[in-house]
Amino acid sequence: MPMADELALLPGYAIAHLQLSLMAIGLGVAISVPTGIWVTRNARLEPAVLGAASVLQTIPSLALLALMVPLLAGLAGLLSGLGVELRSIGFLPAVAALTLYSVLPILRNTVTGIAGVDAALIEAARGVGMTDRQRLLRVELPLALPVIVAGLRTATVWVVGTATLATPVGATSLGNYIFSGLQTRNFTAVLVGSIASAGLAIGLDALVRTLERGLVERSRVRIGLAAGFLALLCALALGAQLVRVASSAQRPIAIGAKTFTEQYILAEILAQQVSRWTGLETRAVQSLGSTVVFDALRSGEIDVYVDYSGTIYATIMKREGLPGDRARVLEEVRQYLADEHGVLLVGALGFENTYALAMRGRDARERRVGDISGLVPLAPGLEIGGDYEFFVRAEWQALESVYGLRFRAQRAMDSALMYQAIAAGEVDVISAYSTDGRIASLGLALLRDDRGVVPPYDAIVLASPGLARRHPEVVEALEALAGRIDEPTMQQMNGAVDEHGLAPAEVARRFLEGLRFR
Amino acid sequence: MIEVEGLTKRYDGRVVVDDLSFEVGAGELLVLLGGSGCGKTTTLKMINRLIEPSAGVVRIGGRDTRELSGPELRRGVGYGFQQVGLFPHMSVAENVGVTPSLLGWSPDRIRSRVDQLLALVQLEPAAFRDRAPSALSGGEQQRVGIARALAAEPGVLLLDEPFGALDPLTRDHLQQALIRIRRELSLTVVFVTHDMVEALLLGDRIAVLRDGGLAQLGTPGELLQSPADEGVAELMATPRRHAGIVDSLLADADG
Ligand SMILES: Nc1ncnc2c1ncn2[C@@H]1O[C@H](COP(=O)(O)OP(=O)(O)OP(=O)(O)O)[C@@H](O)[C@H]1O
Ligand SMILES: [Mg+2]
Numbered sequence: 106m107p108m109a110d111e112l113a114l115l116p117g118y119a120i121a122h123l124q125l126s127l128m129a130i131g132l133g134v135a136i137s138v139p140t141g142i143w144v145t146r147n148a149r150l151e152p153a154v155l156g157a158a159s160v161l162q163t164i165p166s167l168a169l170l171a172l173m174v175p176l177l178a179g180l181a182g183l184l185s186g187l188g189v190e191l192r193s194i195g196f197l198p199a200v201a202a203l204t205l206y207s208v209l210p211i212l213r214n215t216v217t218g219i220a221g222v223d224a225a226l227i228e229a230a231r232g233v234g235m236t237d238r239q240r241l242l243r244v245e246l247p248l249a250l251p252v253i254v255a256g257l258r259t260a261t262v263w264v265v266g267t268a269t270l271a272t273p274v275g276a277t278s279l280g281n282y283i284f285s286g287l288q289t290r291n292f293t294a295v296l297v298g299s300i301a302s303a304g305l306a307i308g309l310d311a312l313v314r315t316l317e318r319g320l321v322e323r324s325r326v327r328i329g330l331a332a333g334f335l336a337l338l339c340a341l342a343l344g345a346q347l348v349r350v351a352s353s354a355q356r357p358i359a360i361g362a363k364t365f366t367e368q369y370i371l372a373e374i375l376a377q378q379v380s381r382w383t384g385l386e387t388r389a390v391q392s393l394g395s396t397v398v399f400d401a402l403r404s405g406e407i408d409v410y411v412d413y414s415g416t417i418y419a420t421i422m423k424r425e426g427l428p429g430d431r432a433r434v435l436e437e438v439r440q441y442l443a444d445e446h447g448v449l450l451v452g453a454l455g456f457e458n459t460y461a462l463a464m465r466g467r468d469a470r471e472r473r474v475g476d477i478s479g480l481v482p483l484a485p486g487l488e489i490g491g492d493y494e495f496f497v498r499a500e501w502q503a504l505e506s507v508y509g510l511r512f513r514a515q516r517a518m519d520s521a522l523m524y525q526a527i528a529a530g531e532v533d534v535i536s537a538y539s540t541d542g543r544i545a546s547l548g549l550a551l552l553r554d555d556r557g558v559v560p561p562y563d564a565i566v567l568a569s570p571g572l573a574r575r576h577p578e579v580v581e582a583l584e585a586l587a588g589r590i591d592e593p594t595m596q597q598m599n600g601a602v603d604e605h606g607l608a609p610a611e612v613a614r615r616f617l618e619g620l621r622f623r
Numbered sequence: 624m625i626e627v628e629g630l631t632k633r634y635d636g637r638v639v640v641d642d643l644s645f646e647v648g649a650g651e652l653l654v655l656l657g658g659s660g661c662g663k664t665t666t667l668k669m670i671n672r673l674i675e676p677s678a679g680v681v682r683i684g685g686r687d688t689r690e691l692s693g694p695e696l697r698r699g700v701g702y703g704f705q706q707v708g709l710f711p712h713m714s715v716a717e718n719v720g721v722t723p724s725l726l727g728w729s730p731d732r733i734r735s736r737v738d739q740l741l742a743l744v745q746l747e748p749a750a751f752r753d754r755a756p757s758a759l760s761g762g763e764q765q766r767v768g769i770a771r772a773l774a775a776e777p778g779v780l781l782l783d784e785p786f787g788a789l790d791p792l793t794r795d796h797l798q799q800a801l802i803r804i805r806r807e808l809s810l811t812v813v814f815v816t817h818d819m820v821e822a823l824l825l826g827d828r829i830a831v832l833r834d835g836g837l838a839q840l841g842t843p844g845e846l847l848q849s850p851a852d853e854g855v856a857e858l859m860a861t862p863r864r865h866a867g868i869v870d871s872l873l874a875d876a877d878g
Contacts (some may be wrong), residue, residue, distance in 0.1 A: 229708030232673055233722045233771065234698030243721075247712045321712075 110608065111282070111297045119301055121277040124342040125268045126261075126309070128200050133207030133260055138253065140208075141215025142241065151216065158209040166206060166267045170274050173198035174397050178404070194393070194401045199268070199276035206267055207260035214256025218249030254317040258310050265306035269298065273364060273394040275401060279305070284392035287521055289366050289602050289609065357386035358579055361401060361410035364392045365520060366602050366609070367458060367540060367595065371411040373613035375566065375583065379409075381617070382582035395494065396420070403446050405569045408576075409583065412567055413458055414438045415560035419499040431457075431561040438565070447570030451580055452587030456540060456595045459562040460500050462489075462552045463537035465527060469550035476553035477508055480534070484512050490532035492520040501536075503558040540592055542600025564590070589620060624649040624811040625670065625779060630679035632665050632835075640665050641835040643679070652805060652812040654826035656819070656858075662835040663815040664705060667781050670813065671700040683779060698722055701772030703782040705815075707764050709756035715741070715767055716752040722775040740770040743804055745796075762793040769797075773804070780805070780812045786821065798824060820862050831855055 144151045161169070177198050181191035191197070222245050230240040246253075269280030282298025285291070312331050319327030358379055362372035369391065376387040390407050399421060401407045414431075417438045418424050435453060442448040462477060474480050489512045495501055496517055504510050516532060524543045527535045537544055539551060539562075566583050573580045598616060601607045625647040632640040640662040647653045655663045668674040670681055672693050681688045688696055709718050717724075719740055720733040728736070738748040744766040756764060765785055772780060785801075786794045802825065805812055816822055822829050823843045831838040831846070839851035850856035 225704070225706045225708045226710060228673060229704055229710065231693070232671070232697060232702040232704060232708070234694045234725050234775075235721075236694045239694075239725065244710060
């Protein structure tokens, strides 16, 4: 995609990123500094409190973000009884996780900063007649300030950097560039996102440093400059929020997407279809984690997205054993979703995107492998690569147990890298997606599941509970897409983005144009 | 003015100040004299409750010091620390004006008081007011420390070796200044030192401490003429012995 298209997204992403970061850092200071002061007044608590903060810090940031979603969902469940509505995806879980993440450096530095104040000065403060509070405000905090600010600066850089990981829990940030860019191999986007987030971190850090130097040197100019800038940023962040609230009186239809190319394209198709048919505004909620997206739909935080029958069957219904045929699985999933979650299965798009084992075509021909049974004797000499989910999924367990597949090594990696790895000969087999455009362009051979272990993966459009009641016209628009996308079409569209660098929106537009004239 | 009765401090059962009783009259300067570790600082800090006594009573102006809160008490009693303890993030003027500001004086009143006190300890206000403590010599810091102790016009001044670690000339200078200041302000002073000459020079009366107890309390004359025991006699003899050595050195030099 050309640079100009990317830059057009920058204000929105950057402001959302700023909102997240400022909120988290502000809350972090509001929690950590008083807690730090409290700890220095109760020395016995210090190890426990600092220990707890350190443990939080050791949780990988992506996991901490992801954990916030079920945590908040649980909390939301409790609070909904009290008539309080809590959103478990988007801004809230992101801010909660980032705030926790910012606590340790500020807390630790507050404690060491105050503890490091010379005992003679503490006594002098008492000697001139200060109360405990005055001593804290006039002597301890000012003297600890440089240390506290150093912690604040660490936290600022961490939070701004980590906020890029907020995208999969549904919070918009500069990470949207990075996640979608990595998936659609749009490295311009990755670059823009990374540079913008680094720039933001450096800018905020400089601001905090200016503020600190102003406070230490008591330079009105510096304090004014830094405070003015900060106020401006806060106003910008708040202003954007207000505009959003004001304009969302008519809530746009929220369309979710998981973190891979096909999902971005399908989300665009759904969005454009809805707005063409109904004139309603739509909103993209992209790069959501695979289970986050279903939770979001169930709770009505997004209105529609595309999932796959086999995914629901295995990971949500937790069915084990060999699945039946395509139509029966679809029907079971439809029933289950309606009964258990009130989710409407609007229709199947017409293609399957199944997990399929793929080899380099040349190898398959040379070694005469056409199906998985044929792979079994060779597997102990081969390496397999799979996406992050693959090796913990029921399908893999079924493949292992039914066929008795054993590879020399198995490696989990990002799905975009997986294709590069097999092309470069670093792995011999991958868990490909059957609609991936790269299967054709890299000359990969898909191995037939001759014993029918892998469930069918029909692409299905799901609608949140209540959407059909609120917006029957939206459901109607989506029903019109049923059966309209076959496997070659989907492979082509994926290839157009992954291989030829077209924007998902553009691919979706061309597809819908074609539908109209067909 | 100050009455100390049965004052005692124990740390983990170890007695550091032992059942001490004495009085300081209004406008009097009492020296607490004794060797290192005999409990001088501890005694002084118990007078303004920087250290809470294990037992005993301190009355200032007839009033039990426990009737006031610690901060209230200490705002009315000037204290000069052994290690000065100027606040490094405040200017000289802010250090001197800190207790008045705690008492809610107007900025104008604080400013003129600060200038007055700087002049009193012989620091040119215009030159020193806005300096940072780190930009002062040791002697200048000690003078600012005394100015800070005097800032809120206390009736009682407690000084803990305020002229330690100074060259003899500056020391002499500041001792003369203290004599002048306490007369001008008719201050009641408790002055801690381990320097015999300083004690004789400044003290209206001298309390000799030993192991947390009172070895002898009296005017310099009384201590010189009738020392209570061998130890006090020996202590009192040191200035004379030093003077004798100096005299003979001078005689040798002349001859
Ligand atoms: N917090 C404390 N805990 C235990 N012992 C203490 C404490 N503070 C002081 N001491 C002990 O009490 C004794 C008296 O201390 P103090 O500071 O009053 O001595 P000093 O007469 O002022 O000595 P110097 O001339 O060296 O300043 C010393 O032996 C000291 O080690
Ligand atoms: Mg001492």
